[in-house]
Amino acid sequence: SCVPLCKDVKIAFDVHLPDSSFKKTCPGKPAFHIVVFSIHDPVPDYSTQMSILQQTGLVPLLFAIVESADVMFCCFRDVQVPIRFQLMMGGSSGFYL
Numbered sequence: 001s002c003v004p005l006c007k008d009v010k011i012a013f014d015v016h017l018p019d020s021s022f023k024k025t026c027p028g029k030p031a032f033h034i035v036v037f038s039i040h041d042p043v044p045d046y047s048t049q050m051s052i053l054q055q056t057g058l059v060p061l062l063f064a065i066v067e068s069a070d071v072m073f074c075c076f077r078d079v080q081v082p083i084r085f086q087l088m089m090g091g092s093s094g095f096y097l
Contacts (some may be wrong), residue, residue: 009044009052012036032060039067049076
């Protein structure tokens with residue numbers, strides 16, 4: 001759909017998953033958007049990515065990074081991973097990050 005979002009950032013494609021109710025005239029909300037970059041372009045910083053997500057109704061972004069005939073896909077997601085660290089001198093007590 002080539003929708004310009006922020007400086008030098010635009011959605012190149014809307015991706016819809018197979019669905020029997022899909023119509024080209026009224027496709028509905030896409031499963032994700034694809035933003036295409038050259039390998040030499042900087043990846044948008046976190047605040048730019050958040051701005052894009054807010055403008056697109058929180059549809060996930062997939063970045064396609066192109067180098068010659070090769071395309072790499074990546075996405076950034078919020079994750080929460082509890083990791084327990086044992087204190088070296090405190091025995092079985094620990095803390096979580």
